[in-house]
Amino acid sequence: MAKTVEGLYYSESHEWVKVEGNVAVIGITDFAQHAMGDLSYVDMPEVDDELEAGEEFGAVESVKAASDLFTPVTGKVVEINEALEDAPELLNEDAFANWIMKVEMSDPSELEGLMDAAAYEAMCANE
C-alpha cells in the first residue's frame, strides 16, 4: 500500500508540498513512484526558473514511460536535489524523504487549493 505523510499538501498530479517558511519543498508521492516502477531518470528544472502553478517543471522516467511533473505553486526555483541526478532510485526507496525542488512561493494562498493526506488517500483509492 502506498503511504502518505501527515502535514503535507498534495496535488491531483501526485506531487507533495512541504512548507518551510515561504519555501515550498516539492516531491512526488509514494503512490506516484509505485505506479511508475523503477525510476531511471529525473528531469529537473534549473535553479532560478520562474514557474506558474500547474506548469510542467520536469519529469520522472521509468524504463517504459515518462511522467510529467507539475508544480502545485507559483514561484522561483531556489534549489534542486542534485542527488537525484545520479540516483533516481532514491525516489523509489523513499519518495517523501527525497524532495525534487524547492520553490520560493509568490502566492502561498495557492496551498489552500491542495489536498491534505486524507483527501489525497481518498483520491488515490479511486484511481
Add this chain to the structure above:
Amino acid sequence: MEENLLKTCLYDKHVALGALMSPFGGFIMPIQYTNITDEHNAVRQRAGMFDVSHMGEIFVSGPDADKFVNHIFSNDIRGMEDGKILYGMMLYPNGTTVDDLLVYKEFEPNSYLLVVNASNIAKDYEWLCAQKEGYDVTVVNESDNWGQIALQGPEAEKYAVETLGLAKAAELGFYTYCNFTTCHFDQAERVEKSCRMIVSRTGYTGEDGFEIYAPHSVINEMWDTLLAAGVAPCGLGCRDTLRFEAGLPLYGHELSDEITPLEAGLGMFAKVKDKEEFIGRDALVEQKQAGLTRKSVGIELQDKAIPRAGYPVEVDGVQVGVVTTGYRSISTDRSVCVALVDKAYTELGTNVEIRIRKKVFPGIVTKRRFYETNYKK
C-alpha cells in the same frame, strides 16, 4: 474498447501470475510480471519465456505458392531449402510496408507458413487474398488455432532439450525449424488427437532461442513446465527493450505504411538486385536511383535524459527527424534511440540534438544496434 480486446490462450496464467496487463496489437497482453529490468536481464543472462500467441500464422500452399510468395515478399525465397526461414517484408506498390514477417519453407513443395504481426493479421490476410488473383494458391489464416511461446536466452537450448525433451531443437541452426508431433485434447470432439508443433531457432531479443508454435492446450502445458523449471516469465515490456537493443525493427515504429525498408536501413531484406519482380520493387528501384531523403539511424545522448518515440531530432533548432524508439538501454546503461532523420544527418558521428520536453540534448549518430547479439550457429 476494453471488451473488444482479444485474449491469448495463456491469458489466465498471466492474470494468476499478477502480470500488469495492457492492450497491444488488439490483444490484452502481459507487459511485465515483476519489472522490465529484471525480466530483460533474465533473457540476456539466463532464459526467459514470452507469450507471443498474439502473432499471426497464415499458411500459403498450392501449385503457384512458390511464385506467389516470391511475388508478395521482398526477400528472395527461390532455392530456399525445406525447414529454412527468411525475414522480409510485404510491400505496397509505392514501396512502403504492409508488414514485416517470417516466411517458413514447409517440408513439402509449394507450401509456406507466414508469421505476421498481431496488429496486422486481418490487414495482411486481406492483402494476400487481394493479390492472389491469377495464382493457383490457397491462403489460410490459422492464427486463432495456434499458440506460441518464445523461449529466449543463453540457456534456452538447455531448457528446450532437458525440460521440454526437444532434443532435435539443439541441432537447429539459426533461422531453421523442425516439426514435432505431439498430442492434445480436442475440445470439440472430446478425444486425444495428435497435432503438429513447430520449433524454430528464431527470436526477437538478440539472444539465442526458440519460438514454439502449437495448439492452445499444448502451449498451456509447456508454459507450466517451463515455469516450474525456473524459466522467467517475461512481458512485452522487456521484449521491446531487448529487440530495440539488438537493432530489430518494430512495425508501427521503424517500419510502417509510410516507411520503406530502404529508409528503415533494411535494404538487405529487399532483394531489388536479385529479384526481377516483387510488389513494391519498382518503387524501391526508383527510390534508390533518386537517392534516399531520410534514413533510420541510431543516436546516443551524452546525458541521461531518455529519448522516446515521437520526440523531434533537431540541428540548429530546426527539426530534421523524429525518434521511432528510445530507451535508457538496460544492457548498456546508455540513453539511445533509433530515429528517422534527413539523409544529410545520417553519417556516423554527426552531431544532432533531441528535444525532450522543454530542453534539447546533444547526441551523436551511431549504428542502430546497441548490443552485440549472441545468436548460435
